[in-house]
Amino acid sequence: MESTALNGEMILVMAMIGLAVFLFIVEWIRVDVVAILMMVTLPLLHLVTPREAFVGLSSNAVVSIIAVIIIGAGLDKTGLINKLVGPIVKLAGKSPSRIVVAISLAIAVISSFMQNIGAAALFLPAVQRISKALKISISKLLMPIGFSAILGGTLTLVGSSPLILLNDLLVPFKLEPFGLFDVTPVGLGLVVSGLLCFILFGRFILPQGSQEGDFNEDGNNAEARGLLPEVGETYELRTPDDFTHYRDPVRVEDLRRRYLVNIAAMTEPPDYKLFSPPLDAVIRSGVDLLVFGRHKDVQRMAEKEEMVLKQAVEVFKEDAAEHTSGTVEAVVGPRSPIEGKTLRQISLRDRFQVTPLAIYREGEIYRAEIGDLALRVGDAIVLHGPWKRLQLLHGEGSLLFTTPIDVEIMRPEKATFAALWLAVALVMILAFKIQLSVCLMAGALGMIITRVLSIDEAYRSVDWRTVFLLAGLIPLGIATEKTGTAAWIAHSVLAAIGTVKPIVLLTIIGVLTSAFTLVVSNVGATVLLVPLVVNMAVAAQADPRMAALVVGLAASNSFILPTHQVNAFYMGPGRYRSTDFLRAGGLISLVFVLVMIGMIYLVYGV
Amino acid sequence: MAIITISRGSYSKGKEVAEKTAQRLGYRCLSRDVILEASGSYHIPEIKLVKAIHDAPSVLDRLSGGKRAYIAYYQSALARLVQKDNIVYHGLAGHLLLKGVPHVIKVRIIADLADRVRQEMQQEGVSEQDARSLILKDDEERRKWTLSLYGADPWDSALYDFVIHIQRFTVSNAIDFVCEAAGLEQFRTTRESQQKMDDLALAGQVKAALAMLSADVAVTSEYGNVLVFVGSDDRLARKLRDKIKTLIAGIEGINNIEVHSRTAVPPDAI
Numbered sequence: 001m002e003s004t005a006l007n008g009e010m011i012l013v014m015a016m017i018g019l020a021v022f023l024f025i026v027e028w029i030r031v032d033v034v035a036i037l038m039m040v041t042l043p044l045l046h047l048v049t050p051r052e053a054f055v056g057l058s059s060n061a062v063v064s065i066i067a068v069i070i071i072g073a074g075l076d077k078t079g080l081i082n083k084l085v086g087p088i089v090k091l092a093g094k095s096p097s098r099i100v101v102a103i104s105l106a107i108a109v110i111s112s113f114m115q116n117i118g119a120a121a122l123f124l125p126a127v128q129r130i131s132k133a134l135k136i137s138i139s140k141l142l143m144p145i146g147f148s149a150i151l152g153g154t155l156t157l158v159g160s161s162p163l164i165l166l167n168d169l170l171v172p173f174k175l176e177p178f179g180l181f182d183v184t185p186v187g188l189g190l191v192v193s194g195l196l197c198f199i200l201f202g203r204f205i206l207p208q209g210s211q212e213g214d215f216n217e218d219g220n221n222a223e224a225r226g227l228l229p230e231v232g233e234t235y236e237l238r239t240p241d242d243f244t245h246y247r248d249p250v251r252v253e254d255l256r257r258r259y260l261v262n263i264a265a266m267t268e269p270p271d272y273k274l275f276s277p278p279l280d281a282v283i284r285s286g287v288d289l290l291v292f293g294r295h296k297d298v299q300r301m302a303e304k305e306e307m308v309l310k311q312a313v314e315v316f317k318e319d320a321a322e323h324t325s326g327t328v329e330a331v332v333g334p335r336s337p338i339e340g341k342t343l344r345q346i347s348l349r350d351r352f353q354v355t356p357l358a359i360y361r362e363g364e365i366y367r368a369e370i371g372d373l374a375l376r377v378g379d380a381i382v383l384h385g386p387w388k389r390l391q392l393l394h395g396e397g398s399l400l401f402t403t404p405i406d407v408e409i410m411r412p413e414k415a416t417f418a419a420l421w422l423a424v425a426l427v428m429i430l431a432f433k434i435q436l437s438v439c440l441m442a443g444a445l446g447m448i449i450t451r452v453l454s455i456d457e458a459y460r461s462v463d464w465r466t467v468f469l470l471a472g473l474i475p476l477g478i479a480t481e482k483t484g485t486a487a488w489i490a491h492s493v494l495a496a497i498g499t500v501k502p503i504v505l506l507t508i509i510g511v512l513t514s515a516f517t518l519v520v521s522n523v524g525a526t527v528l529l530v531p532l533v534v535n536m537a538v539a540a541q542a543d544p545r546m547a548a549l550v551v552g553l554a555a556s557n558s559f560i561l562p563t564h565q566v567n568a569f570y571m572g573p574g575r576y577r578s579t580d581f582l583r584a585g586g587l588i589s590l591v592f593v594l595v596m597i598g599m600i601y602l603v604y605g606v
Numbered sequence: 607m608a609i610i611t612i613s614r615g616s617y618s619k620g621k622e623v624a625e626k627t628a629q630r631l632g633y634r635c636l637s638r639d640v641i642l643e644a645s646g647s648y649h650i651p652e653i654k655l656v657k658a659i660h661d662a663p664s665v666l667d668r669l670s671g672g673k674r675a676y677i678a679y680y681q682s683a684l685a686r687l688v689q690k691d692n693i694v695y696h697g698l699a700g701h702l703l704l705k706g707v708p709h710v711i712k713v714r715i716i717a718d719l720a721d722r723v724r725q726e727m728q729q730e731g732v733s734e735q736d737a738r739s740l741i742l743k744d745d746e747e748r749r750k751w752t753l754s755l756y757g758a759d760p761w762d763s764a765l766y767d768f769v770i771h772i773q774r775f776t777v778s779n780a781i782d783f784v785c786e787a788a789g790l791e792q793f794r795t796t797r798e799s800q801q802k803m804d805d806l807a808l809a810g811q812v813k814a815a816l817a818m819l820s821a822d823v824a825v826t827s828e829y830g831n832v833l834v835f836v837g838s839d840d841r842l843a844r845k846l847r848d849k850i851k852t853l854i855a856g857i858e859g860i861n862n863i864e865v866h867s868r869t870a871v872p873p874d875a876i
Contacts, residue, residue: 248798258829260862300861304829364847368831368862372869 006488012045013476013485017528020476024520031521032465035472047479055478056471060437061165065115065470066462067440068158071422072118073461074447078415085126096136097199100144103127104198107145108152108191112159113422115463117334117565120149121400124331124573139207142574143584144198146566147559151194151592154553155187156180158436161466162526162555166548167436168474169530172481175545180429180436186553189599193591198584205584207576230365231327231358231382232293234264234320236313237302243285250305253279259301260367261293262355264325264384265316273319276353276385290316292327292357292384325386327357330399331573332379334565335463338398343381344371352393354385363577377565380572414452421446466523473527481531490535502542503601506550509533510593513554518563522555529555546604550596557592559585607631608793609688609710609803610784611700613760616744617725618717619772623780624696630785633692636684640697644683648814655680659698660747674821677703677755681876682810689807691795698748701765702756706874707806708799711787714766715780718773801829808832808859809876815853819845824875830861835871843867 016038023034043053056062084106092102103123111119127145131138153160157167157180167177198206243250252263256279265275267288274281283289290313291298302309313320332339338346343356359366359373360380366373375381381399383390394401425443428434448455480486497508509529516525529551537547558564562571562581570576610627614620621637628635641659645652658676681703688695688704701712719741726737745761752760763769768787770780787793795803809827816823816834820842824835834850836843846865854860 258831260831297861364864366864366866368833368864369866369869373866374868 009047009483010485010488013047013479013483014489016042016045016047016476017480020473020524021520024524030465031524032468032472035469037472038476039472042475042479047483048475052478052482053475054471056474057467059168059471059474060435061161061168061474062467062470063437064158064164064440065161065466067437067444068113068164069115069118069462069466070444070453070458071425071440071447072114073458074414074418074444074452075114075422076118076122077453077457078418080415080418083415085123089126089130094134096134096140097202099130099134099136100141100198100202101195103130103141104145104148104195105191108148108155111149111152112155112187113426116149116153116160117569119152120146120566120569121333123149124570125401128329128573139574139576139580140202142570143206143576143580144195144202146570146574147194147198147584147588148191149566150556150558150564151187151191153556154190155184157183158440159187160522160556161470162522162552164436165470165474165523165526166530166552169477169527170534170545170548172478172531173534173544175534175548178545178549183549183553185603186549186596186599189595190553190592193595194588197588197591201587205587207580230294231367232261232297233295234313235291235293235295235298236310236316236320237289237291237298237307238310239283239285239287239289239305239307241286243283243306245285249282251279251283252277252281255283255291255301255305257368259293259297259304261291261297261301262357262384263289264292264355265290265319267315273316275319276349276355276389278350288315290320292355319386323387325384326390327382327384328390328401329360329573330381330383330393330401331569332375332377332381333400334377334569335465336375336377336398336400338375339377340374342372342374346398348393352385352389352396354383354389354393357382357384360572360575362571363575363580378562378568378571378573414450417450418447418452421450421452469521470523470527473524477527477531480528486531487535487539490532490539493532494536494539499540502537502540502546503597505536505540505542506546506600507593507597509536509547509550510554510557510596513551514557514589514593517555517558518561522558522564525555526551543604546600550600553596554593557589559588559592561585607692607709607795608788609691609704609707610694610713610788611704611710612694612696612713612715612784613699613701613766614696614715615717615722615748616741617722617729618715619777619780620696620715622777623713623715623770623772623784624694626777627781627784627788628694630781631692631694631788633694636687636693636695637697640680640684640687640695643687644679647683648679650676650679660751672821674755675817678810678813678817678821682807682814685803685807685810689803691800691803699752699756699760702752702758703876704806707803709793709795709803711784711793712766713784713787714760714763714769716769716771718771721773804859805829806876808857811857812854812860812863813876815857816846816850819849819853824871826872826875827860830859832860832863833875834863834865835869835875836865836867837871838868840867 020034020038023029024031039053042048043050088102088106089099092098107119107123123145127141128138131141154163157163157178163183170177255261255263263277265273266277268274269286298309301307319325348354348356356370359370361376393399421443424446425439428439428442429436444458447453448458513525513529516529520528530548533547533551534544537544560582562568562578567581612620612624625635641652641655644650645655655676658673659680684703704710722741723734723737726732726741727734749760752758758765770783772780805827808830809825809832812832812834813823813825822837826833834846836846843865850863850865854863
């Protein structure tokens, strides 16, 4: 392609790219809204035709992604994944490294045909359970597993959004599309090397277990009950008969604020028991209280408020028994409707009568005034209440549960159908060489028809944010190519770096994409860089398909900052801070680029 | 039994009322002691502290937030000194710095401008015009100071429990009123009100300890559970979380401390 002189249109396109990148970074408006902004502004500026502006919505990539999401939701509903975890863990035994390897491989495989974040969400409950049961610090488990979910997305062409996009982006250049398993050799290399990093260097790059004596504080059977010692345990107290005589009314919320002790239940004489009392309920004389809190806080409360702390739970023995009520950790997932809201706003306590005890966020625990904290993705909320009510909350769907609540396999009989349709889709892709999007949609349709999930559930499961993000950025990519901007930038960059061997060029592209993906999301990086690198490759006489492939793969190289959905999601339950990602992510990112280039060199011989 | 704060403009006989009331009730009388205490505890030269307390914030102060740190030190010292109760305090902004404590009686003493001018003329030997403008300027400084730091006008009677005009009432009358008020049931120190006082003192100490890092935080304490509110500065929040254990190392009585960012600050926070 000849390089043309810089003209007005090109400058406009570059300005639009600049604007999009800027908005992505400052986050003044949400990323999908930025994409829609592009979708509308580009045709208005005559940089693309109106048809081109919306071609993204009907692109194979977007349809494939929608289908993949629906298939993933179908698998989720059947609890198929949970069934798999059991045998895997048995196979792995008790050694932490073997468990990490086993689960990581499993999640990598699953993530190769599901959305990475879907796979991550599926596995979280199981990993939490394993962590508690085998007394392995959760921080040692989640990060490798989360990274493997991301790396697993490089195993097939449907594993991650950038790769799904790839073929669509190659069309304008009339380059041959990639097959489903064309990337698998490289992907395998990446997954294996990532795992090796954690096994060999885990000691140096992983946080060494968030709290010392994780399970030893507070003595009394904390281990046996598997409770979180920082949050406390159940105790029973009684208020003296003259409790209300010499003091202003003491309410449930007062005790919470003053002592960080939560009232789970109280008796109302003569013989009524009130569970999860409202915050403004007054504590009366001569009542029994079932409370939840740290031992020292409960003791302090008993002393100051002149209550009697009993040796053991008596009145509420049945209600506090392990089979009736307990504590769970629920995580705010990436598309949770309660993101950005506070617990008070969603009236969690009133609606479900469970007690929020604490929130874990970025390695910190919050116990005070948690009703006013705006919830973020990755926050882990510790809840206490009767199992029945916790299950109701689980069913409501706005939180992902991670602890001993028996995640009931909701539709076991559908598991066979789910697996069947997945197989059908795969066969169609491999054997009959039908277009990816058609096969995947067929699989999704099959699941809906056999009622693995209902059509409404399917609609609800689709993440419109990703859809519009993709659909909106595709025209930007088209504009870049159409106006010759991509060619121009490509030539300018090549002029700057001079003639280099193809393999060096690919490495530079890999590093560039890895940096870009941290700021503009993986699809943004892919859409913007593919036209660019194809031009560069052609001008430098390297293989343009390989250049595009590097972009598609490196766009998943997002480990340093918790910007990738999976990382953000695992932060709360894993008790990670941003710095933890810097260490581990730094190493993995470096290894990623090296292995990727190495494998491409070996397998494709550039 | 009670804590009495007496707020006054210059030459309003406020000091006299304060001292004589303290004498009669057997309370301790505080004024300058707070500056000394703050200066000693936080190693700030007295002069700097006095200037910060007396002068209204200039533009530079507003930008640097330095003044707020000094106020934090002052408030912490004041809260700790009055914590043991039975105090008469006459100095700047007692009614504002001790907000939320039920057994604080907030008194304001005012006097006629003409009287005050006459006294200033006598004391400083200046002309009437000069005296008047000096007094008005001083009043204006204090008003600006209080307004900018607390959004309150010291001449707003709603801030006080009662206002006594020394001219119509004599100093002796004033002392009688205040002493009677101090003996009333509603101002008696109860367990709850003492707890509030202790919490305020604790919050003050924490805020002063954090003032080294930033005075742009709001602190509350309830029964020793301290919350630090940071607003939307995420970097500051992170720095605070990292350093908070060392910063509060010497402070006793903290049962739990958390740093919250991007949440609404409760009105009783300091």
